[in-house]
Amino acid sequence: MKIIEKRIKKLIKKLRQWEYAYYLKNESETSDEEYDKTLQELRQLEFEYPCLITENSPTKFLGKILENNFRQVYHRAPMLSLNSVMNKSQLLLFNDRIEYKLRDNNQNKSIIYCCELKIDGVAISLLYKSGKLLKAATRGDGKIGEDVTKNVRVVSSIPECLRKNDGMQLPYLLEIRGEIFISKLCFLKLNQKILKSGNKPFSNARNAASGSLRQLNPNITASRSLMFYCYGISYYVGADELPNSHWDRLQLCLKLGIPINDHIQLVNGVDKVLKYYDHITYIRSNLKYDIDGIVVKVDNCVFQKKLGYGTRAPHWAIAYKFPAESKLTQLNDIIFKVGRTGLITPIVYIKPIVINNVVIKKVSMHNVNEIRRFNLMFGDTVLVQRSGDVIPKIVKVILSKRTNDMKVITLPQFCPVCGTLLITSNCRSSVLRCPAKLICLAQRKSMLKHFVSRKAMNIHGMGEKVINQLVDKNLVFSPVDFFYLNRENLLFNLDGYGVKSVEKLLRSIDLAKHTTLANFIYALGIPNVGESVANSLAVKYKTIEKLISADFQSLSTLQYVGDSIAFTIYSFFKDPINLKNIKDLINPDIGIRWILNN
Structure with missing residues (x-):
């Protein structure tokens, strides 16, 4: 047990x-x-x-x-997710369960389903009061979402006021659910713009939509050309009764001026669902936006109520996902990248291929064990899959394509950056790690980038190019050095920086001193400590001094923290170098001032 x-x-x-x-x-x-x-x-x-x-x-x-940048909103009805199926047999099982549960109500007739596209975007809840948009919220944890009303108001396809038709009274309250997304063309243009500015582009359209929707500045959201489609009504108070059909409710939304997708279809029986799926698969590449499957819903709302809901997903709807697309290509080269914590990650370079309109030139493997598992060789023919239409990965090596002159890829014994002898950090998984920490240039730069990042100390303008220059010119070795930078050494050492740019950067450094304990903990770069764990540590221990002195037993009782992470945290604060860095950072000469966690 x-x-x-x-x-x-x-x-x-x-x-x-x-x-x-x-x-x-x-x-x-x-x-x-x-x-x-x-x-x-x-x-x-x-x-x-x-x-x-x-x-x-x-x-x-x-x-x-939830994140702390937005006010919390309680959903009037839970904003649930969807259970998924990946093949025909699983869909047929879903249909069998529906027919069995409705056997006394449907008199052995085929179930009428409403079929919709599963658009790859961000779920949103919109509340209208007396025809005017009152509130907009993200899904969050399903019960509580984030208030993004200001940003939603600048999405042109979302009406500020509902349209009043002849003979129709506007509902007093109407809460609808839908998807905010970005078109393929707008996504391409956005990434081109981001690349020109020297920043990292979005990896896929969903991330672009989510990141654009959750901007603190609505003007940025407005510039991203987001789109919206409604996929259901979740709450209603009005003089007229709602139709008993999900399809008819969507048509009602359309009459009110709320956009719905053109490809929604009402079908009779699971066989017609499969035909709809095949049709959408055929036209998928011609759509102006990304989808990752279809959504199948029981159309009769009385039946929906009888079938009910789980705490995570409704029992009357399912997402039928597309299989991940894969292609054969050739392995050309491999490099071993050193991460922020010293972890050695293999980056496999392949002959470029195109999957779902994305050019793939390299594949990042989880760790060196993947090299061992596949017994990879230079020149191997490999099957690359873009899993979930997002992450490229090698799923298979075509052994029949191997020749006698191909060479096995050997794992490094020494760090490719600093030359330190690599260690095995876990005898069970044999993960390779460089133990040099700040002595290793790759780890030092990665750690410093993490320290100044938005979710950490949030030093605006301190990007990768600036950090590389500061490190290469020996101006910054550890995080505390950021706070001792001055006007003269920045002007003299930063290429392309004038007086105004330098003064702006120094203001950002000064503003960063006013931070939360959670952000500070996250900025320290403790292995396996993300934002949620950092927040839990800040809430429980209140001060950095109490956290440093916390014992293993106390740490292991926290939410999101198991024995392994607890031991990592405990060990981190026992390391003399880490303790010195923290002591230097909280020195009164630096002037870091704590604010309450939001």
């Missing part, structure tokens, strides 16, 4: 980490297939061992994944 309990905890930790990255950081750390597979394994274990089900299980609801 202990082994099963340990496995369940590990699955929950994985799923929460992926959810946090996807919904808050706009990053996909895994494919949809892997996420669904992991969630299904957790469901199966909880079914077999109900005594081990926890209240915070991802099978029950999404985790608390």
